[in-house]
Amino acid sequence: MKAKRNFLILTLLRACKNNRLLQISLLSTIYLSFAFSQDISIVTGMNILRKSYPEVSFVQFYDEGVDDYRIEITVEERVSVLYWAGGRMLPKSELNNKNKYWPILYSYPKELDNPSDLTEEQIERIKEFGSTENRKNGAGAPMFFFDAIYDSSTRGKLESHLKKTSFLGRNTTVHELIVPQLKKVEKRIREAEKTDESIKAFIQEMKSAEAYYWRIIAGTNRKSFHSLGIAIDIQPKKLNGKEIYWGWAKDRRPEDWMLVSLEDRWLPPQKVIDIFEEEGFIWGGKWTIFDNMHFEYHPELIEYNFNTEYY
Numbered sequence: 001m002k003a004k005r006n007f008l009i010l011t012l013l014r015a016c017k018n019n020r021l022l023q024i025s026l027l028s029t030i031y032l033s034f035a036f037s038q039d040i041s042i043v044t045g046m047n048i049l050r051k052s053y054p055e056v057s058f059v060q061f062y063d064e065g066v067d068d069y070r071i072e073i074t075v076e077e078r079v080s081v082l083y084w085a086g087g088r089m090l091p092k093s094e095l096n097n098k099n100k101y102w103p104i105l106y107s108y109p110k111e112l113d114n115p116s117d118l119t120e121e122q123i124e125r126i127k128e129f130g131s132t133e134n135r136k137n138g139a140g141a142p143m144f145f146f147d148a149i150y151d152s153s154t155r156g157k158l159e160s161h162l163k164k165t166s167f168l169g170r171n172t173t174v175h176e177l178i179v180p181q182l183k184k185v186e187k188r189i190r191e192a193e194k195t196d197e198s199i200k201a202f203i204q205e206m207k208s209a210e211a212y213y214w215r216i217i218a219g220t221n222r223k224s225f226h227s228l229g230i231a232i233d234i235q236p237k238k239l240n241g242k243e244i245y246w247g248w249a250k251d252r253r254p255e256d257w258m259l260v261s262l263e264d265r266w267l268p269p270q271k272v273i274d275i276f277e278e279e280g281f282i283w284g285g286k287w288t289i290f291d292n293m294h295f296e297y298h299p300e301l302i303e304y305n306f307n308t309e310y311y
Contacts, residue, residue: 042069042084044310045105052280052299055177056149060084066095073148080148089145101142108298108305109286115259126258130246130289135219143223150175152228155214162212162229170209175229178297181279182232188275198269207237218247230297234268242266246289258288266292277302 046058057074069084082089087103094101118126128134143152152158163176167186174182193199212229216222225231235244243249244266249257265285273283280299284291304310 041087045084045087046071048105048300048303048310052303053149066092068095073145075149075151078148078151080144082144082148088142090142091144094142094144100139102139104142104145105300105304108282108301110306112262112286114262116261118258123256123258126288130250130258132219135217136221140220140222146225146228146230150177150228150230152223155227158214158228167209167232168203168206170206172209172232173212173229174232175212178230181281181297181299185275185279185281188279189272192271192275196269196271199271202269202272205236205238207235209234225296232295233293234295235293236266239266244292246287246291260290265290268292277306 042060046060049056050058055075057072059072059074060069062068063070063083066083071082071084071089073080073082082091083095085095085098085101087105088098088101089104090098090101129138147153150158151161158175161176162173163179164171164173165179165182166172167182168189189199189203193203209232211226211232213224213226215224215227217224226233242264243257243260246257249260253260267285268283273285276283276295280297280302281295282298282301284294284296
């Protein structure tokens with residue numbers, strides 16, 4: 001970043017070497033431009049995180065030694081240090097490996113895409129994304145930020161924060177930090193059940209609501225968010241021939257699993273999805289590699305994608 005900035009400055013100053021006032025004006029404009037473009041990314045990102053995790057303290061400052069922003073994250077008395085790294089939130093030791101990780105703020109659609117609208121090019125990209133090779137060696141979610149929030153760098157640490165609870169009458173175990181949000185979801189679904197027959201049927205047909213399970217995501221070397229106790233799978237008693245998870249669909253139809261129609265997928269009622277999202281959960285049914293039973297607590301993604309002030 002510094003090299004690019006310095007090259008641009010030198011080039012422009014040479015172009016106006018006979019005009020001292022213009023040089024001064026250019027210097028001011030360039031430095032303000034670079035500072036503004038850098039700060040917009042970090043400022044916007046940190047504003048989103050502060051709104052999403054009000055119980056967490058975020059303090060950032062620029063670290064000249066690594067040409068990046070150092071961020072101190074404090075949860076209760078636990079302090080973690082990460083670097084912005086283009087929105088990836090990485091420890092210093094991983095700054096040279098940015099390409100191995102996705103940004104923690106990424107696109108989550110407001111509406112459910114129809115698989116019948118996929119183009120041939122998109123289908124090929126999805127096949128590559130869902131391939132065994134890509135899932136094993138491709139980029140993935142950086143867990144460092146979430147380990148800082150949920151104290152989940154080891155199984156022992158994480159399990160000290162687990163709470164047994166229930167969701168819509170089914171026993172489950174989740175991280176203590178999301179118990180209030182899950183209870184809000186439950187209360188609102190119970191209220192909606194009184195006037196919505198589809199929600200009443202959805203609850204009656206529920207088999208389980210499994211959350212905490214320390215494991216690695218199938219086909220990858222990355223922890224599942226179930227390992228943090230912030231993801232919950234709502235499984236029905238019967239699928240009635242419908243698909244619910246991309247991996248199982250891929251086993252049956254390896255070439256076109258992504259084209260399984262919405263009518264042939266098991267879906268929760270739209271009102272249930274809306275309630276989860278409004279309380280900070282994303283739904284796996286909107287992912288290209290669909291997981292329709294899966295809800296995951298990511299208030300930062302709801303804030304980033306649903307609040308119009310960011311676009």
